[in-house]
Structure formats: C-alpha cells, structure tokens
Amino acid sequence: MTSENVGSRFAIVLDGGLITAPVIREAITGGSGQISGNFTNESANNLAIILKSGSLPTEIKIIQEKQVGPTLGREGVQKGIYASLIALIAITLFMIAYYKVSGLFTTLTIVSCLGLLFAFMTLLNTTLTLPGVIGIVLTIGMCVDANVLVFERIRENFKNSTENPKHEGFNSAYVTILDSNLTTLFAAIFLFAFGFGPIRGFSISLIIGIISSLIVTYVVLKFFINITSEKYLGLNK
Numbered sequence: 001m002t003s004e005n006v007g008s009r010f011a012i013v014l015d016g017g018l019i020t021a022p023v024i025r026e027a028i029t030g031g032s033g034q035i036s037g038n039f040t041n042e043s044a045n046n047l048a049i050i051l052k053s054g055s056l057p058t059e060i061k062i063i064q065e066k067q068v069g070p071t072l073g074r075e076g077v078q079k080g081i082y083a084s085l086i087a088l089i090a091i092t093l094f095m096i097a098y099y100k101v102s103g104l105f106t107t108l109t110i111v112s113c114l115g116l117l118f119a120f121m122t123l124l125n126t127t128l129t130l131p132g133v134i135g136i137v138l139t140i141g142m143c144v145d146a147n148v149l150v151f152e153r154i155r156e157n158f159k160n161s162t163e164n165p166k167h168e169g170f171n172s173a174y175v176t177i178l179d180s181n182l183t184t185l186f187a188a189i190f191l192f193a194f195g196f197g198p199i200r201g202f203s204i205s206l207i208i209g210i211i212s213s214l215i216v217t218y219v220v221l222k223f224f225i226n227i228t229s230e231k232y233l234g235l236n237k
Contacts, residue, residue: 006026007023109221127201132202154235181210
C-alpha cells in the first residue's frame with residue numbers, strides 16, 4: 001500500500017481523532033518506519049505515547065459490570081452501629097460485675113457521653129461515616145478508661161484512709177484523664193486539618209467524642225459519686 005502511495009499523506013487516527021498525517025517518502029517494506037519533521041523532545045515523546053496507546057493487540061470486551069450504590073455505605077454504617085452496641089453491652093456487664101454500683105455509673109456515663117456526642121454531631125450537621133463509627137467506638141473505650149481511673153484512685157484513697165477519698169480521688173484522677181485526652185485531642189485536630197476523606201470522618205467523631213467524654217466525666221460521673229454513700233459506692237474495700 002505504501003509503495004503505491006509514495007508522495008501521499010498517511011493519516012494516523014485514534015478514536016476518531018486525527019493524530020498526525022505524515023507524507024510517505026518511500027515504501028515501508030520492513031514492517032517499520034520513521035516519522036521525521038520539526039519535532040521537539042516533548043512533542044516527539046507525546047506522539048510516541050499516543051502511537052503506543054493505540055497499538056493494543058486485542059479488542060476490549062466487557063466481561064462483568066457492577067454498579068455501586070449508596071446501600072453499600074449504609075450497610076457498613078449499620079454493621080458499625082451493631083458493633084458499637086455489642087461493645088457497649090459487653091463493657092456494661094463487665095463493669096457492673098466488677099464494680100457493682102459504681103459499674104452502673106459507668107453505664108450511665110457512657111450513655112450520656114453518646115447522647116452528647118450525637119447532639120454535637122447533629123448541631124454541627126456532621127455526616128456519620130464508617131470511620132466515624134470507629135471513632136465513636138474508641139470514644140466508648142476512652143470513657144470507660146476514665147471511669148476506671150477514677151474508681152481505682154478512689155479505692156486507693158480508701159485504703160490509705162484519706163480524709164476525703166471520693167473528692168480527692170476524683171480530682172487527682174481527672175487531672176490525669178485531662179492530660180491524656182488533650183494529647184489525643186491535638187492529634188485528632190491535626191488529622192482533621194491535614195487529612196481527607198475517611199481520615200477526616202474519623203477525626204471529627206474522635207474530636208467530638210473526646211470533648212463529650214471530658215464533659216460527661218466531670219459533670220455526670222462526679223455527680224453520681226458525690227450523691228452516693230461510701231457504703232453503697234463499693235470502692236471502700
């Protein structure tokens with residue numbers, strides 16, 4: 001074909017678009033040829049890439065086609081919520097079995113913390129994502145950890161016969177809780193500032209969860225400890 005069309009243009013077309021149309025100077029008999037002209041390095045490289053992209057040995061055939069809808073995300077969030085509920089029930093049973101009445105305070109504290117967390121998320125119009133659910137589960141663990149620190153410090157004060165074991169135990173434990181939560185809060189803020197996508201969803205729920213946990217621990221847990229007699233608190237042994 002090229003021997004019969006020397007002097008004519010040879011159009012190179014890809015996906016219906018004209019790439020280039022060099023003039024046939026001589027017959028191409030060896031299966032390869034050379035395109036010459038006033039090319040720059042960039043234009044020559046671009047032309048080479050385009051020519052290689054059009055040299056697929058076989059046609060593309062659709063074997064399988066899937067459509068991903070919003071139900072996939074909804075199912076993930078539902079499973080995360082179920083996991084949170086299971087974790088809440090398991091932690092509640094353990095805390096009640098170990099700390100008796102004080103363990104019941106932990107349950108009330110966690111429920112109050114989750115209620116405050118969802119209230120803040122609703123107020124800020126925050127979307128609940130699957131990474132966000134993970135942040136909520138982590139918040140439950142941090143809230144329980146705060147309760148354990150308070151209970152153990154009060155129990156230690158009872159053993160040492162401190163003058164006001166409940167008040168001093170709570171205050172000393174809360175300082176430790178505040179320090180540890182603030183470091184985590186700063187890390188979550190940096191994740192929100194520099195992260196994107198799922199990372200920001202996780203950091204938002206973690207930030208709100210930490211703030212909610214600190215508020216609930218200081219207000220709700222302290223209130224229950226103050227109104228409960230040392231006899232029924234179960235920490236004086």
